[in-house]
Amino acid sequence: MRAFIGLGPPDTVRDALDGLQSDLRVGRLVDPENLHLTLAFLGEVDLPTLEALHLDLQQITFAPFDLRLAGLELFGGARPRVLSIRGQAGPPLRALRAKLHSTARGAGIDLPRARFRPHVTLARFRRDMPPDDTAKLGRFLSAHADVALPAFPVEAFTLYRSHLSPDGATYEPLADYPVPA
Ligand code: ATP
Ligand code: MG
Numbered sequence: 001m002r003a004f005i006g007l008g009p010p011d012t013v014r015d016a017l018d019g020l021q022s023d024l025r026v027g028r029l030v031d032p033e034n035l036h037l038t039l040a041f042l043g044e045v046d047l048p049t050l051e052a053l054h055l056d057l058q059q060i061t062f063a064p065f066d067l068r069l070a071g072l073e074l075f076g077g078a079r080p081r082v083l084s085i086r087g088q089a090g091p092p093l094r095a096l097r098a099k100l101h102s103t104a105r106g107a108g109i110d111l112p113r114a115r116f117r118p119h120v121t122l123a124r125f126r127r128d129m130p131p132d133d134t135a136k137l138g139r140f141l142s143a144h145a146d147v148a149l150p151a152f153p154v155e156a157f158t159l160y161r162s163h164l165s166p167d168g169a170t171y172e173p174l175a176d177y178p179v180p181a
Contacts, residue, residue: 002162003050005040005057005100007154008173009120013069016149017085017122024140026133027083027123034171037067037087037120039157040100042109050159050174053107057159057177060099064155064179065092070148072141073119080125080137085147087118096157124168155179 009017014032021029045053068088075082087093094116101111129137156178160171 001045001047001050002164003042003045003174004038004160004162004171005042005104005157006036006038006160006171007067007156008036008158009069010152013149013152017069017120020085020144020147021122023144024083024123024137026129026136026140027125028168029123030121030168031170034169035120035122036158036160036171037118039097039118040104041112042104043112045109049108053104053109054159054175056103056107057100057157057175060103060177061180062096062099063092064153065090065096066151067093067154068149068151069120072144072147073117074137074141076125079127079129081127082121082125083123083137084119084121085149087120089116089118093118093154096154100157 014035017035018032069085070088071086073084073086074080075084097116104111125133125137156176158176159174161174163170163172
């Protein structure tokens with residue numbers, strides 16, 4: 001199955017992101033329950049591997065830390081594909097990601113080696129965006145360029161299953177891994 005490890009923001013942050021999205025009159029919005037920040041994209045993983053990984057993930061410890069989402073980002077260059085809000089890539093987030101990556105590799109999963117750009121995807125756009133929509137997106141970006149949400153504590157990470165569909169992917173939380181109390 002297709003899987004990844006990520007952070008699900010608390011409801012207060014989901015609500016704030018939902019409010020922000022409601023100002024965006026273009027593209028396909030990510031539903032509030034699907035909003036997440038990816039820490040490790042696992043790709044297609046078979047069940048025995050996922051079960052082994054699950055045991056290893058339960059052994060991971062980390063100190064809770066604060067995460068802030070701030071600043072909008074468009075991916076895709078001249079033909080924007082994805083609008084997201086940036087996560088601050090501080091040392092605790094990087095350290096957690098590094099642990100997750102080494103744990104996943106230890107379980108035999110081959111992870112893509114890409115630069116870490118922590119973000120929460122808010123909307124996706126068709127490749128052939130009509131000029132009208134481009135203008136709307138531009139107005140949204142200027143209105144919300146300096147968006148900054150209150151920091152929230154990260155006290156757990158989540159293993160998700162990803163269900164791809166033509167109507168947009170949905171993500172099913174399989175397990176939460178809270179910091180030990
Ligand atoms: P779709 O692929 O249909 O656009 P999606 O990208 O949201 O949907 P997945 O491809 O299953 O769904 O990805 C799940 C999560 O992992 C998303 O947050 C996605 O951005 C991230 N992701 C996917 N591929 C990679 C990759 N190669 N490297 C890093 N993160 C990735
Ligand atoms: Mg994808």
